[in-house]
Amino acid sequence: MNFASDNVMGASRPVLEALVAANDGPMPAYGADPLTARVEAAFCGLFEREVAVSLVATGTGANALALSALVPPYGLAVCHAEAHIIDDECGAPEFFMHGAKLAGLPGVGAKLAPDTVAAYLDGLSRSVKQMPPRALSISQVTECGLVYTPDEIRALADVAHARGLAVHMDGARFANALVALGCRPAEITWKAGVDVLTFGATKNGCLAAEAVIFFDPAQAESMPWRRKRSGHTLSKGRLLSAQLDAYLADSHWLANARHANAMAACLSQGLCERPGVRLAWATQANEVFAILPRSLDEALRAAGAVYHPWTPSSLPPDERVAEDEVLVRLVTSFATSPEMIDRLLAVAHGRRVAAE
Amino acid sequence: MNFASDNVMGASRPVLEALVAANDGPMPAYGADPLTARVEAAFCGLFEREVAVSLVATGTGANALALSALVPPYGLAVCHAEAHIIDDECGAPEFFMHGAKLAGLPGVGAKLAPDTVAAYLDGLSRSVKQMPPRALSISQVTECGLVYTPDEIRALADVAHARGLAVHMDGARFANALVALGCRPAEITWKAGVDVLTFGATKNGCLAAEAVIFFDPAQAESMPWRRKRSGHTLSKGRLLSAQLDAYLADSHWLANARHANAMAACLSQGLCERPGVRLAWATQANEVFAILPRSLDEALRAAGAVYHPWTPSSLPPDERVAEDEVLVRLVTSFATSPEMIDRLLAVAHGRRVAAE
Amino acid sequence: MNFASDNVMGASRPVLEALVAANDGPMPAYGADPLTARVEAAFCGLFEREVAVSLVATGTGANALALSALVPPYGLAVCHAEAHIIDDECGAPEFFMHGAKLAGLPGVGAKLAPDTVAAYLDGLSRSVKQMPPRALSISQVTECGLVYTPDEIRALADVAHARGLAVHMDGARFANALVALGCRPAEITWKAGVDVLTFGATKNGCLAAEAVIFFDPAQAESMPWRRKRSGHTLSKGRLLSAQLDAYLADSHWLANARHANAMAACLSQGLCERPGVRLAWATQANEVFAILPRSLDEALRAAGAVYHPWTPSSLPPDERVAEDEVLVRLVTSFATSPEMIDRLLAVAHGRRVAAE
Amino acid sequence: MNFASDNVMGASRPVLEALVAANDGPMPAYGADPLTARVEAAFCGLFEREVAVSLVATGTGANALALSALVPPYGLAVCHAEAHIIDDECGAPEFFMHGAKLAGLPGVGAKLAPDTVAAYLDGLSRSVKQMPPRALSISQVTECGLVYTPDEIRALADVAHARGLAVHMDGARFANALVALGCRPAEITWKAGVDVLTFGATKNGCLAAEAVIFFDPAQAESMPWRRKRSGHTLSKGRLLSAQLDAYLADSHWLANARHANAMAACLSQGLCERPGVRLAWATQANEVFAILPRSLDEALRAAGAVYHPWTPSSLPPDERVAEDEVLVRLVTSFATSPEMIDRLLAVAHGRRVAAE
Structure with missing residues (x-):
């Protein structure tokens, strides 16, 4: 992942x-x-x-x-x-x-x-x-x-x-x-x-x-x-x-990009359905910038998900990352499979996941 | 070639x-x-x-x-x-x-x-x-x-x-x-x-x-x-x-280099057996620097050989490229085949060559 | 001036x-x-x-x-x-x-x-x-x-x-x-x-x-x-x-600097005695940064004073330049005379001044 | 000098x-x-x-x-x-x-x-x-x-x-x-x-x-x-x-340059009248490039003349600096006096010279 x-x-x-x-x-x-x-x-x-x-x-x-x-x-x-x-x-x-x-x-x-x-x-x-x-x-x-x-x-x-x-x-x-x-x-x-x-x-x-x-x-x-x-x-x-x-x-190249964007859209939507998660900025292409509860971040990483924290400097004026939250970026690509998305969302939603 | x-x-x-x-x-x-x-x-x-x-x-x-x-x-x-x-x-x-x-x-x-x-x-x-x-x-x-x-x-x-x-x-x-x-x-x-x-x-x-x-x-x-x-x-x-x-x-990498050098040695030796051809500098690695009669240069190029002319600036003091001669560089590589060498030498020695 | x-x-x-x-x-x-x-x-x-x-x-x-x-x-x-x-x-x-x-x-x-x-x-x-x-x-x-x-x-x-x-x-x-x-x-x-x-x-x-x-x-x-x-x-x-x-x-060099600083101190003090004038930053050396009423700025310039407006970017958090004010810098040097200071302060305080 | x-x-x-x-x-x-x-x-x-x-x-x-x-x-x-x-x-x-x-x-x-x-x-x-x-x-x-x-x-x-x-x-x-x-x-x-x-x-x-x-x-x-x-x-x-x-x-500026050039012309002519001295390149402006016998070079320097040796790289093809010679440059300027020239030439020609 x-x-x-x-x-x-x-x-x-x-x-x-x-x-x-x-x-x-x-x-x-x-x-x-x-x-x-x-x-x-x-x-x-x-x-x-x-x-x-x-x-x-x-x-x-x-x-x-x-x-x-x-x-x-x-x-x-x-x-x-x-x-x-x-x-x-x-x-x-x-x-x-x-x-x-x-x-x-x-x-x-x-x-x-x-x-x-x-x-x-x-x-x-x-x-x-x-x-x-x-x-x-x-x-x-x-x-x-x-x-x-x-x-x-x-x-x-x-x-x-x-x-x-x-x-x-x-x-x-x-x-x-x-x-x-x-x-x-x-x-x-x-x-x-x-x-x-x-x-x-x-x-x-x-x-x-x-x-x-x-x-x-x-x-x-x-x-x-x-x-x-x-x-x-x-x-x-x-x-x-x-x-x-x-x-x-x-x-x-367009097919690759469409796939990546579609994967990001799924991921974005799936994450946002999880209470406590919201987007830092809209998901418009192949990157999802989400504000997660720290506990979720830890669960995802524990499950093997790899992604980077991100800087909040360009958040909208009315948005803020709380102490117990973290702003992260997840990037999809031509090589991202629906299974990877499903797996990550399963972890996010606390569903049982088979070992990778 | x-x-x-x-x-x-x-x-x-x-x-x-x-x-x-x-x-x-x-x-x-x-x-x-x-x-x-x-x-x-x-x-x-x-x-x-x-x-x-x-x-x-x-x-x-x-x-x-x-x-x-x-x-x-x-x-x-x-x-x-x-x-x-x-x-x-x-x-x-x-x-x-x-x-x-x-x-x-x-x-x-x-x-x-x-x-x-x-x-x-x-x-x-x-x-x-x-x-x-x-x-x-x-x-x-x-x-x-x-x-x-x-x-x-x-x-x-x-x-x-x-x-x-x-x-x-x-x-x-x-x-x-x-x-x-x-x-x-x-x-x-x-x-x-x-x-x-x-x-x-x-x-x-x-x-x-x-x-x-x-x-x-x-x-x-x-x-x-x-x-x-x-x-x-x-x-x-x-x-x-x-x-x-x-x-x-x-x-x-060593095998590749040995092959390239061997090909250059063959090429060098074969060319020098052609009257009127001499080396500008010894063939020590995978490059042959030869002084050719212009007529030979033309024949080789006519037969499809591709190579570059070279500057005489670093010739030995007693060496000179005559009016009807040309100094050229031929480079071999891991991908040079004995057939390529044979073919070029055949042209050089005026032997009949099948079309490439 | x-x-x-x-x-x-x-x-x-x-x-x-x-x-x-x-x-x-x-x-x-x-x-x-x-x-x-x-x-x-x-x-x-x-x-x-x-x-x-x-x-x-x-x-x-x-x-x-x-x-x-x-x-x-x-x-x-x-x-x-x-x-x-x-x-x-x-x-x-x-x-x-x-x-x-x-x-x-x-x-x-x-x-x-x-x-x-x-x-x-x-x-x-x-x-x-x-x-x-x-x-x-x-x-x-x-x-x-x-x-x-x-x-x-x-x-x-x-x-x-x-x-x-x-x-x-x-x-x-x-x-x-x-x-x-x-x-x-x-x-x-x-x-x-x-x-x-x-x-x-x-x-x-x-x-x-x-x-x-x-x-x-x-x-x-x-x-x-x-x-x-x-x-x-x-x-x-x-x-x-x-x-x-x-x-x-x-x-x-020290004498020059002492003179310049002393001139700035006089200028700074004299300006601040004028109602509506305050310092943007303390006068510690040979520059006076003052916030002036625009009317005073105009009067000074009309009288021939030359100086530059300054950026308010580094003002203290509780300080602000109002619409009808301007932040300016006045610099003194070894060549600044007490007469120049007096003259500028006279203008600032609305005293009559002889033509330069 | x-x-x-x-x-x-x-x-x-x-x-x-x-x-x-x-x-x-x-x-x-x-x-x-x-x-x-x-x-x-x-x-x-x-x-x-x-x-x-x-x-x-x-x-x-x-x-x-x-x-x-x-x-x-x-x-x-x-x-x-x-x-x-x-x-x-x-x-x-x-x-x-x-x-x-x-x-x-x-x-x-x-x-x-x-x-x-x-x-x-x-x-x-x-x-x-x-x-x-x-x-x-x-x-x-x-x-x-x-x-x-x-x-x-x-x-x-x-x-x-x-x-x-x-x-x-x-x-x-x-x-x-x-x-x-x-x-x-x-x-x-x-x-x-x-x-x-x-x-x-x-x-x-x-x-x-x-x-x-x-x-x-x-x-x-x-x-x-x-x-x-x-x-x-x-x-x-x-x-x-x-x-x-x-x-x-x-x-x-033209007067300065004319003076410097005139001084160089005098110096050049005077030096060339000394046997064994010849010009490396013609004296056309305010610099004299002369090939001197080493003995003369030593005498000049002993008498207090200051000037630089010069590279022979751009000598005419038929010119050469011998073992017992040296190529030097002497530069005149607006500030060069006829007395300086006289003095140097006096040394060059072996005439008695008063201490500087």
Whole structure:
């Protein structure tokens, strides 16, 4: 019963098989392989326009590379105070941006509101002491499991663009957001004002594969060098392209995300039926953030459930975690089975459970 | 007949199978998986001492990370003028070292001589205008296919250590050097004065897996953060550890290297039997550097052979590439078959060849 | 009536004369001049121990250089959220520290409390996602004009040292704090646990001269190179050393600071006698932070007074700036005359004032 | 008899007096003072077009800032192998350019030839392994005392611009070159293709003042932030502007340079009249590079002459320094008196000399 993260599982079956299938025979190195070309074409199709694609193995690498192309070393990027880029990447963006700074703003559910961003930007000194803001980064899904709608993204992008900032989306769980919204990829990206997307695939079925997508290829001019000099250009590029080729084929990625979201919905609903349990934030994608009685937390862990406690910093103003409660995050993925959910809920509801 | 590089092939069979075998079930993320622990233990055994191991997906990442732990931002690293780190990594070392500089010294066959290094270091100004030298980096196998003997490494390391420099070895083709020398890993690394090794595996049977090995674990203290902030810490760490686990098991890596070297020896010998062909540098590992008549080069390419021209900058003083000649590099690997060699030699010797 | 800052005036008379006196004749370049040696000796005397001294022309340069020697590129430095280094230096520390991050903590009057720092540090994740904290930086005088006592510094340094952090003091107004406390320089620096001091002189009588003082010279080993590579090593080093030589001689710097503090005390007292005026924070050194009725603010400005509005972010919890009030900062310096104070107070109290 | 460098003297009289004159009274900080505005206007007049001006205190800072605005972190700048920026600045350009690389090319007298630059650039790989060249930097006067003519600069700039590189001129001795050529500032800068100039003044009469001049102000957009974050924005900006105001006024700077050049011409001629002495490179500005018999070198030093030995790396192909010879550099400045020259020549020619 591992709900620690969506990166504790390996690859989904079609992705793994693609890796095996692509293994034999020579292919040009450094991304000049035919599979990479196919993946690039697939992304153009997916986003219904020409895009520039850079494949890398990690989300941290992808985010940092994307930001480094948007923000000069003396610039500022704005994000939520709990954004992965500011909180969980050991300063990778600052390293790749050469000392440019991240400013973390507040917002319930790790979601930024246009007014918050506008007020912050408009309040910045125009003095040379102040690093000029150049990018806004938002996370889709947010670090608290919430999904930005196309309108919300559009409103944020308008605030950013009106002030000269580019818009980056950290789409580590892009697929989960997309299927939750039931819209087309273009609608929550460039059509809503996103300039650059970190298209995450590792959490949703790949082993290690992300894509930095520039919707204006001209802005991506420096990416090949940036990728190479950061050591993120794989010599055997097929490792990345084969995964993504299978990931995108036959809507496999969407099926994976739908499954994960459905599992989370079941889990969320089941947990909430347990007295004393409530959600910290709505379950909109593949993560359940629940406030549990400590006794339940102990019972779940005793039964073998694995998951992480979570920070209450972005709770709604009227919500609070009591002394005898704990706020936890449970993550589902393509590999989460209904049996795992049943089992966890059985424990939660005090039903007898067979040993794992 | 692809001899372009040892990175045009995928993974060797056991490595690929290990990837598949390690795919199922949950594992802790970010390198906390049991396979990583096993690989670390294997490296300690291999090198007959405690070592600190950082797994990454690319050689460029591994080299740059290793150097960044040895050289402060205001320092200097010394290497051959054709070293991969100075010539082929788009400035990755300078990026990771934050502006520290690489100085490229001359040497036949891309091999550094102790006297050259000593004279260069002793000739540096002691003024504050001069960045202080802090590391010497050598490539095993060199960029011209030559192998440093334990004594040669020892002599270079003595020059470096006596002047306060640490010694890094770029072992992109470490396995090929090792089996060529027929010695133990410790003998050409820490016992000979190497402080940090980039242990290459990608070119010799993995898909994407390298290890930075610190022989003094205390010097590696910063590596976890450096790796994370450069985006080189894979969340599904099993991708790297599974490859290396199989790579190191049952001397598979040595078998691969022996095969590649043997193929190169055949190729080298066969080519040299062709009149007008001579070696630019001795064939000591898995690369053949040959000076061919242009007509032969054209015939080989017409027959489908793929390989790269090479720079003559490190030729011996009495050697020269004539107008009607070309200097080329042909690389063999674990995946090179005797048939490929036969076929290329047949073309070289003007024998009839069946279509590929 | 310019109270905008203590950097709107030129040099004090003895400093300027020293510049002129040091101008003639040859002197070795790059800080090898005899005046620099004399200044270094003076600092050793001043601090009652051997110290390592690096002279630079700006406080931003001094702070950034000091921090870069304490914090590795993957590290974290902790300071107050309104510290000059985080708020007013356009990312200089992040540039010099190569992407290391600054974390800004809260505290009334821009003053850090040991508990705040301890709680923050102890709450940091031990994960590799978290940049490790390596330095605590405090401002003496704080950005709200408050002075840390020796005991307060000691308590903060104990918190820092116990957790492996070095302690930096931004002493842009070090002299003002020192005379306010009436203690010896050693007592508020190394004896209280400060490892590195930015010894400011520009604001207190020099034209452009600061000194980075390492109390453990061994920690300063990299400073000559760091200074040179940042362009802060003046070729005609006498420019800096002549200023500081005169600044330190005959307690000139202390006299300057005493004068500035006394002027601020007069100004503070006089303003508070005006109904409707109160201090935001106590006047402890050479800055007055007052909450004024808007009408008074307008009258002062109409009469030619120059000063800056200030942020209320670090007000005491029970203090607030009303709609019809404004929070302002007035700074005095060695060059502030009693007549300037009288004139401003006359305006404040509605007395007739002759034209300036 | 100090001929060590043109930075061993203080400021010329008018510059020093201007510093004193500008000292009193308040002025806005951070370069918003009226003197800075006047200096900016003077530069526009001098160069007969609108230019963007950034004042800094050191040549290393000026060069590094200029290059950082031209070359992205993944780029390459090309210069002579003995250029000050590559050889004497402890990696400042690499620090400010965030790891971008400098490539040093050969050329007699530290002078670059268009063919050398073109051949180098055209020979670079187009692969992503190669950092793309983005700037050419030339030194006017060269490090061997030679002056580029307008035509020579034009030819180099054409080579650079045709390949997408911007042109930077390190004008540490710009004034000396200008009066040697007898042309207008515009003719050896933007009219000849220079994009950015480091306008040196420290060596020619200032204490510490240089200006980065962008001939296309649009390219200078980032300079205020770059200057601030490197700690090169003086709070009391008058220190820089007062110096340059006097330096540029009444052609004072040209008079200084003419004097220095004339002194060098006398020295050069006088030395060459001594048998056994010959010039390494022609004396074109204010530096004499002479090959002396060791016995003469000893006699000069015994008599108190101060100067530096120099590297023979850029000697003409047919020139060589014999065992019993030494190559030295003697530098004159605005402060060099005819008596100093006479005295040195007297020693050189074995004439009796009174004690200094």
